[in-house]
């Protein structure tokens with residue numbers, strides 16, 4: 001098998017240096033690059049995903065829940081869902097809502 005590989009390298013003109021780089025990129029290098037791409041896609045998905053389901057949130061902030069960082073998809077862009085999410089956000093992050101409630105009192 002090694003003899004065939006040597007023959008292949010000679011025929012194709014691939015020297016040892018190029019072979020080593022190929023081994024690097026097809027091994028660790030490619031895994032690392034793919035992993036980074038996968039993680040960044042996963043991160044983007046989580047940031048722009050609907051708060052109530054797996055769908056992606058609406059573009060241009062149309063699904064944004066007022067006063068929160070939450071976003072919803074077209075299915076959950078209604079008053080009931082947004083009111084519930086607002087309440088949920090208020091309970092989870094009371095500090096963020098303190099100045100708002102003070103203003104209305």
Ligand SMILES: [Zn+2]
Pocket residue numbers: 050051052053054055072073074075076
């Ligand atoms: Zn949704």
